[in-house]
Amino acid sequence: IRLGLRQIKSGTKASHSPTDQALHFRGAQCAIRAGSPTAKGNFNPSSAQQLRALKSGRQPLTPADYLNLTADCARYRARRRFMQVALSEEEAAFPLAFSMVIHDQLELFERLLRALYAPQNVYCVHVDAKAPADFLQAVRALAACFPNVFVASRLERVVYASWSRLQADLNCMEDLLRRPEPWRYLLNTCGTDFPLKTNAEIVRALQVLRGRNNMESEQPSAIKRQRWRYQHQVSETGTVVRTSVTKSPPPLGSAEMFTGNAYIVVTRDFVRHVLESPEAQRLLAWAQDTYSPDEHVWATLQRLPGVPGSLPPNNKYQLSDMNALARLVKWQYLEGDIMRGAPYPPCTGTHRHAICIYGLGDLPWMLQQQHLLANKFDLSVDEQAVQCLEEHLRHQALFGPGS
Template sequence: MAFARVFNRKALRSLSLIFIGIICVFFVLWDTGSNKRSTSHIRVPQQFSIDLPGCLAIISKDSGGKKSELEVLLASRTRMERKSETYYLNVTKDCPAYIEKRRFFTVPLSKEEKDFPIAYSMVIHEKIEMFERLLRALYTPQNLYCVHVDPKSSEEFQNAVKAIVSCFPNVFVATRLESVVYASWSRVQADLNCMKDLLNSHVRWRYMLNTCGTDFPIKTNREMVETLKALRGRNSMESEATNDYKAGRWQYHHNVTDTVIRTDLRKSPPPISSPMFSGNAYFVVSRAFVEHVIRDKEVQNLIEWERDTYSPDEHLWATLQRMPSVPGSMPANSKYDASDMQALARVVKWSHLAGDVGKGAPYPHCTGTYRRNVCVYGAGELPWLLRQHHLIANKFDPEIDDIAMRCLESFLRFKALGHDTLLPQ
């Protein structure tokens, strides 16, 4: 009897463990299945599917078998009609229908992405459709998006932005808006305003990227997360030793009206012990970097000193990146200089640098057109762009070449949903 009781207890314990094991396996399988369901039910917009064959021919530089699709795609190179502010004011009256119609992602596409939210500052002033397409390309529900709208923008544009933003709990208009003047302090202040707002959010984002209205991503959100994780807390941006010409931008006081005007009055030396560096307006920075910039007294002194310089966005961030006290920074030694082509933040083609790569040029000529000496990408840039390690590219304009944007939209959407086998490696 005693043996039977012991046996029964052992058998019951074994059966219990087996039952618990089955339950655990069930939940693992259910969770795996739910992850699959979270992406498998997401449809690729019809236009993306229609564009993909022709886009793949452009990206792979192989039109064989896709000649007809390519001809159809190329025939729609420029946009004849744009979605207006009125369109967005009307379509966003029913937010669920708008989100469904425009195919925004409504769930994280992987646990890795869910656990690594990214924050964005988006500084815009015109072209509502371009903004919405950029937002859609970057959007996932776990990320956070601060939209800075120039108050000089038309009332219709501002209202349309507010209408779009109102449909998403993780997208908001900055609490303080700046009237942005090209090459003035106001461009930096716009990003600083978003930095403060992003830090005040309950979302514990890990990295921050800043964007403008002519940007477009060349990586999926998952690829961005993988890249940012690999940084291990470091920042990535252009930061190089400066020359005498660029040094003049911060050595003299400047007055700001509707333009920035240099005076003959020399400024005092920078209020930091480390040297000044040159870079550009774009950055990839850790949360610790942003917290330090907003709260550190030495950084605040530098910010105050920078306010009357020319194009401070092209030397403030680059200088902070080389200050030893700043989280994620690099040493000031020339060994750590990083050009825009080496940094992750932004890939840009400058007209004066483009040329024959075989003869030493950093990149080939623009297939679109140049604006302020910067390439507005054409579809011919896509094979080159998708080989770059950068996260975002600048500039795009659907009125110049809509195919470049449509193909990136199709390519990134298919890749994000795991259809890598369809895409050229």
């Protein structure tokens, strides 16, 4: 930590090798000011073009690079500047668990892990069974350098919008409950996420919940109800398709279905309940042939009476994605002028499946939000967005807010 402090203060670098280019919190063009036009939601498109031009053009690190880097774990941890001690007694007393579901973008995953890493926490990494062998080998080598990072014991062939995505998190949940770390809350992540808060800020946000879970959970639209009204199956082309077979009603008695997204912040007791409760297991079994079950299973469990950390089903307790803590996502069709009623300003990066892949110009506004993490990032779209978030978070962690 002292070394990191000296280097951040002085701006010096310990190495200039290609594999070190992503290690350092350089600070160039990374000023994030709360009063900037971007933060107010009035970002100039011409400025966005200038910011995109700041991309380094550096090629991401490869599996072979990581196998070389992790050959000496002590050197790797120091060289890649992972936090080696808890930064406060408060954080040490409130360990967290992370389920990390990934399939590509190895360097982005490692930088996500580094941004979230603290020695008192525990991290389960689920690698898609379809991922290349060298990718999995590199992830295993990376995980082996930390006593609290491991690859899930069962790996699924993950298909977008299918049951396999939720099963990947369930596999990590089972593994995490068997771990010795006394973690309090679980947060699930994917390989295109990045945190907006330091570990200390995450801990304080979770302490305020006082044992409640936090996730999007709202009454479903008529379109969303179609996702569980008919059976769905994975086609030969690897996509989820709807069949003409009508499903039986959900096994909830008089309780209702709710909808949300795949991202959750849940207590240890919630995880144990999901894996052990007959009621929860019936819902999980029923949902396996629905479309994108992770977007209604978690949201429904969150509103069932008796589920640890849940909220009542009454409409007063509905929570939208923008009011939940779990994840900040910008949908293309909702972007616009905040002063004219849009929920968020235009994306300064690009879009994929109508979701913003953030650019550097998105950061000032994003850092004013309460969300713990954001989705999506891509080093090939704008590495500076990730670089500047890394710098900001490390500075906040070491020096405190407002420094």
